[in-house]
Amino acid sequence: MTKIAVLGAGSWGTALANTAAENGHDVRLWTHNTDQAEEINTQHTNTKYLPQAKLIDKLMATSNMALAVSDVEIVLSVVPTKAVREVAKQLGEVLKKQSHTVILAHATKGLEQGTYKRISEMLAEEVPALYRSALVVVSGPSHAEDVIKHDLTAVSIASSDESAARLLQKVLSNNTFRAYTNDDLLGSELFAALKNIVAIGSGALIGLGYGANAQAALLTRSLVEMRALGLAMGAKEKTLYELAGIGDLIVTGMSPNSRNYRAGLGLGQGKTLEQVESDMGMVIEGVNTTKAVYDFAQDYKVDMPITVAIYQVLYENKPIREAISDLMGRPLKSED
Numbered sequence: 001m002t003k004i005a006v007l008g009a010g011s012w013g014t015a016l017a018n019t020a021a022e023n024g025h026d027v028r029l030w031t032h033n034t035d036q037a038e039e040i041n042t043q044h045t046n047t048k049y050l051p052q053a054k055l056i057d058k059l060m061a062t063s064n065m066a067l068a069v070s071d072v073e074i075v076l077s078v079v080p081t082k083a084v085r086e087v088a089k090q091l092g093e094v095l096k097k098q099s100h101t102v103i104l105a106h107a108t109k110g111l112e113q114g115t116y117k118r119i120s121e122m123l124a125e126e127v128p129a130l131y132r133s134a135l136v137v138v139s140g141p142s143h144a145e146d147v148i149k150h151d152l153t154a155v156s157i158a159s160s161d162e163s164a165a166r167l168l169q170k171v172l173s174n175n176t177f178r179a180y181t182n183d184d185l186l187g188s189e190l191f192a193a194l195k196n197i198v199a200i201g202s203g204a205l206i207g208l209g210y211g212a213n214a215q216a217a218l219l220t221r222s223l224v225e226m227r228a229l230g231l232a233m234g235a236k237e238k239t240l241y242e243l244a245g246i247g248d249l250i251v252t253g254m255s256p257n258s259r260n261y262r263a264g265l266g267l268g269q270g271k272t273l274e275q276v277e278s279d280m281g282m283v284i285e286g287v288n289t290t291k292a293v294y295d296f297a298q299d300y301k302v303d304m305p306i307t308v309a310i311y312q313v314l315y316e317n318k319p320i321r322e323a324i325s326d327l328m329g330r331p332l333k334s335e336d
């Protein structure tokens with residue numbers, strides 16, 4: 001039995017914590033909301049984020065971070081990108097007082113606003129090296145809504161520390177949830193962030209009334225952009241064709257369970273970004289990531305016309321049909 005703290009009781013933190021608890025591990029789910037901790041402990045539900053789900057009775061929630069992480073081997077952070085640094089700071093303070101070392105994992109898919117740092121870079125800055133033995137990322141095609149229903153799911157667990165990745169793999173895997181390890185932390189984090197941008201575009205196509213041809217074209221041509229930026233930034237090419245790459249691109253770009261896809265759908269149906277964001281009530285990571293990647297593409301001199309088009313729709317009020325028409329009207333070229 002492994003002791004693990006999961007930080008963040010949104011849909012994904014709750015689903016991952018529940019999976020580890022179902023697998024027989026000692027799981028403490030930390031939330032900054034005391035009422036939510038009380039609901040999880042007494043009703044075994046998280047109605048705000050997973051309204052239909054019944055959680056396993058022994059899943060313990062707490063709003064006390066020191067209690068959550070005391071004696072744990074693994075801390076798995078699953079808060080949205082905008083909260084990562086703040087939560088990691090709190091974690092760093094707590095670990096300093098407890099003076100013990102943890103495997104520090106995360107399952108967040110984004111880039112920090114302003115600095116454009118990857119999540120593991122923020123974690124490494126806020127949690128002193130003395131208190132973490134390894135950095136690990138959990139990624140891959142995995143909607144919380146499907147995982148909580150025990151729909152079949154495969155994820156990737158990346159780290160340069162193979163034994164740490166293996167421990168996470170063992171803690172999370174079961175008959176319906178299968179984790180694979182890989183050693184490309186940078187690629188796994190970067191592709192996880194990039195696919196959210198594409199999912200917004202994919203939802204928008206459906207919202208506008210386009211079909212599967214259009215979606216397949218978008219996903220495939222986006223893969224070319226992801227490859228170009230990924231290679232420029234140091235990702236391994238093979239990761240693009242694995243669960244953290246194409247796997248996640250497919251599920252997020254095709255599933256109505258995706259928040260990014262649903263945001264795009266709303267935009268395609270004529271809603272404003274503000275309406276879409278306020279209706280969602282959950283994090284839509286791709287909106288901020290689009291801005292980061294738009295800037296990255298210029299810094300790294302990578303041609304990313306689809307990302308630019310989505311940026312123009314989100315940040316420059318360009319009508320979506322005009323953005324599509326401009327994309328389709330570019331000079332003809334070869335695929336690569």
Ligand SMILES: NC(=O)C1=CN([C@@H]2O[C@H](COP(=O)(O)OP(=O)(O)OC[C@H]3O[C@@H](n4cnc5c(N)ncnc54)[C@H](OP(=O)(O)O)[C@@H]3O)[C@@H](O)[C@H]2O)C=CC1
Binds near residue numbers: 009012033049080107
């Ligand atoms: N949902 C999914 O299926 C998947 C999500 N992910 C990724 O996981 C990350 C989290 O997503 P998800 O669970 O969907 O997010 P949700 O929007 O469902 O939940 C976010 C959670 O984080 C909490 N939170 C927000 N700000 C803070 C803060 N400053 N301090 C502490 N807690 C905070 C929220 O609390 P409050 O209710 O108080 O706002 C809420 O519990 C994202 O990066 C997402 O891309 C990855 C794979 C699958």
Ligand SMILES: O=C(CO)COP(=O)(O)O
Binds near residue numbers: 140283
């Ligand atoms: O990353 C995800 C599935 O793998 C979740 O994507 P959304 O945040 O778009 O729901």
